[in-house]
């Protein structure tokens with residue numbers, strides 16, 4: 001498969017069929033013409049609402065049409081996987097973005113919810129071969145979550161969209177290289 005990729009000259013950064021050394025390809029977070037499905041949990045909604053605001057802002061600022069962004073709310077992070085799988089199976093989205101906030105309490109509940117959300121979302125992405133961005137905060141305290149939902153550590157909803165759009169663009173380039 002890699003043999004079919006364009007060969008990039010490592011000195012000039014341009015394709016160079018005469019001097020093949022390696023194939024190098026990456027995507028950019030270009031949202032033009034792309035459809036984004038956002039699944040977000042209501043648990044810790046004061047945090048997740050900020051994540052979804054950041055995610056929508058990232059979509060529209062990177063070229064996704066407002067009408068091509070859908071936001072689907074679920075009760076908690078545990079439910080993110082099954083909702084994401086519905087979106088992935090809908091044949092509508094180029095990217096699915098999962099947003100949530102799991103905050104550690106006094107019981108092992110945190111580990112089950114956070115662990116299964118991560119495992120389930122990763123597995124779904126691999127099965128469907130559609131990027132699923134992981135914007136689920138797993139924090140010890142509410143303060144840490146605030147810092148990552150538009151505070152001193154940025155907005156992980158925004159970051160998740162950028163990663164998802166970059167992967168969608170990369171996959172489009174890989175598809176084009178396969179067909180060339």
Ligand code: INI
Nearest residue numbers: 041043075076077078100101102103113
């Ligand atoms: N869901 C979260 O999204 N974050 C949490 O911190 C959390 N805690 O701590 O319990 C949480 N639990 C609910 C869970 O996601 C399910 O909605 C619930 O178990 C019903 O299936």
